[in-house]
Amino acid sequence: MLLRRIHDDSLSQAAYLVGCPSSREAIVFDCARDVDRALKTAEQAGLLIVAAADTHVHADFVSGLRELVERHGVHGYLSREGTMPAWASACPGSTTAVGDGDEIRIGGVRVRVLHTPGHTRESLSFELVDAEGAVRAILTGDFLFAGEVGRPDLGARSGDRHELERNARELQQALRRLADMPDEVRILPGHTAGSLCGRSICALPQSSLRIERQINGSLRAAGDDGAFLDKVLRGLPDPPAYFVRVKRRNLEGASGELRLPDRLDAERFKHAAAEPANVVIDCRAWSRFCEGFLPGSISAPLDRHFANAAGSYLEQGDGVLLVCEEHELEKAVRILFRVGIDEFAGWTTPAEFDAIPEEAFDADGIEEIGATEAHRRWSSGAAFIDVRLCGEFEAGHLPDAIYAPFSQLPHRLAELPKDRELIAYCRSGGRSARACAYLKRRGYRVSNLRGGYWPWAGRGLPVQSGAPADRSQC
Ligand SMILES: [Fe+2]
Numbered sequence: 001m002l003l004r005r006i007h008d009d010s011l012s013q014a015a016y017l018v019g020c021p022s023s024r025e026a027i028v029f030d031c032a033r034d035v036d037r038a039l040k041t042a043e044q045a046g047l048l049i050v051a052a053a054d055t056h057v058h059a060d061f062v063s064g065l066r067e068l069v070e071r072h073g074v075h076g077y078l079s080r081e082g083t084m085p086a087w088a089s090a091c092p093g094s095t096t097a098v099g100d101g102d103e104i105r106i107g108g109v110r111v112r113v114l115h116t117p118g119h120t121r122e123s124l125s126f127e128l129v130d131a132e133g134a135v136r137a138i139l140t141g142d143f144l145f146a147g148e149v150g151r152p153d154l155g156a157r158s159g160d161r162h163e164l165e166r167n168a169r170e171l172q173q174a175l176r177r178l179a180d181m182p183d184e185v186r187i188l189p190g191h192t193a194g195s196l197c198g199r200s201i202c203a204l205p206q207s208s209l210r211i212e213r214q215i216n217g218s219l220r221a222a223g224d225d226g227a228f229l230d231k232v233l234r235g236l237p238d239p240p241a242y243f244v245r246v247k248r249r250n251l252e253g254a255s256g257e258l259r260l261p262d263r264l265d266a267e268r269f270k271h272a273a274a275e276p277a278n279v280v281i282d283c284r285a286w287s288r289f290c291e292g293f294l295p296g297s298i299s300a301p302l303d304r305h306f307a308n309a310a311g312s313y314l315e316q317g318d319g320v321l322l323v324c325e326e327h328e329l330e331k332a333v334r335i336l337f338r339v340g341i342d343e344f345a346g347w348t349t350p351a352e353f354d355a356i357p358e359e360a361f362d363a364d365g366i367e368e369i370g371a372t373e374a375h376r377r378w379s380s381g382a383a384f385i386d387v388r389l390c391g392e393f394e395a396g397h398l399p400d401a402i403y404a405p406f407s408q409l410p411h412r413l414a415e416l417p418k419d420r421e422l423i424a425y426c427r428s429g430g431r432s433a434r435a436c437a438y439l440k441r442r443g444y445r446v447s448n449l450r451g452g453y454w455p456w457a458g459r460g461l462p463v464q465s466g467a468p469a470d471r472s473q474c
Pocket residue numbers: 058059060142190191197
């Protein structure tokens with residue numbers, strides 16, 4: 001059996017290509033919508049992708065399953081435990097619904113389906129079995145990660161404790177099904193460290209049941225009814241706002257090819273940015289952004305927060321204008337495409353951007369202020385916004401700070417006062433910088449606390465601890 005892992009560093013997501021060395025046919029699991037990457041990987045391995053399957057309806061990236069089926073003649077396998085999307089029902093000969101115990105054969109490769117609900121109801125895992133039927137590896141999707149299990153809250157209605165507990169119980173039952181499997185079984189998870197589909201995933205690219213039985217606290221707690229719920233429902237970080245849009249998109253099925261946008265000169269970029277339907281995603285460093293930016297721009301340097309910030313602050317249908325270096329363009333477009341952003345109105349380089357006359361820039365800009373100045377403004381009525389994760393907030397936050405994680409802001413605007421100055425902060429000033437630009441775009445008066453929480457706390461200025469008011473615990 002040939003196995004290739006296709007890893008997306010920006011989303012900490014893994015797709016897998018499994019091929020038969022004799023027939024040279026392959027199946028791809030959890031392929032993102034820029035399917036050219038998987039097709040190229042297969043070609044380089046001398047394989048032809050004839051089948052594709054998703055472990056579940058993803059919330060964090062748009063799947064390429066529909067694109068593979070409709071435009072590349074690939075047979076699609078979907079979970080029988082979920083609702084069959086309209087596009088799949090429309091091409092019955094090209095798709096098959098599969099469920100627990102079913103087997104998929106690709107040449108000499110045998111793949112057995114295991115229903116592993118909990119993260120979502122329809123979640124499937126795929127066992128790679130040998131000629132004797134023994135399980136060698138399991139593609140676990142968002143069911144089991146290295147050191148963690150899939151969070152059970154993403155498929156539940158917000159605040160519905162009953163649904164949350166039911167999902168957690170299903171997850172527990174599914175984990176118990178692994179008990180009889182040998183230690184040697186390899187675990188090929190759908191995510192690595194950094195993904196928000198699990199609370200704290202380890203940095204291992206893959207694992208084994210032996211390792212998981214030693215390090216995975218949630219798997220170990222699966223035998224204990226009382227401990228398990230607490231283990232998997234506590235400390236879940238708020239998911240980025242874009243998860244809602246992507247989940248909806250995957251339920252419909254997305255199609256369409258990735259195309260790079262046109263390069264614009266300074267004049268054309270300035271005009272395009274003035275169109276209400278367009279939004280500038282400015283990938284320059286925050287220090288350069290603060291020197292001058294076009295009104296309404298979103299600040300999103302191409303680092304590990306890019307997908308969560310740009311993906312959450314954009315709406316489907318926004319015409320994206322990118323400011324980035326030429327070597328960053330394809331990466332930025334691919335990430336946005338994967339989180340469901342399809343419309344690109346153009347791009348330009350930072351050097352070309354500098355040719356835009358200053359009169360076109362945002363007149364007020366965004367201020368960076370130090371701890372002493374922030375304290376003075378807070379004493380005069382300004383409000384703090386903490387844009388970190390819940391656990392960070394609980395450990396210590398600035399006085400009366402409003403809890404609003406940076407990638408959740410579009411869902412929390414109603415909680416933010418427009419009649420007061422806001423001072424955003426995070427751990428070091430990076431996430432809050434993105435939040436500042438977004439809030440400015442939304443019409444708030446906002447400054448960024450330079451250096452974040454620690455310069456404030458280090459000066460002995462007042463801090464508080466405890467969970468946010470709308471969360472009993474983090
Ligand atoms: Fe995921």
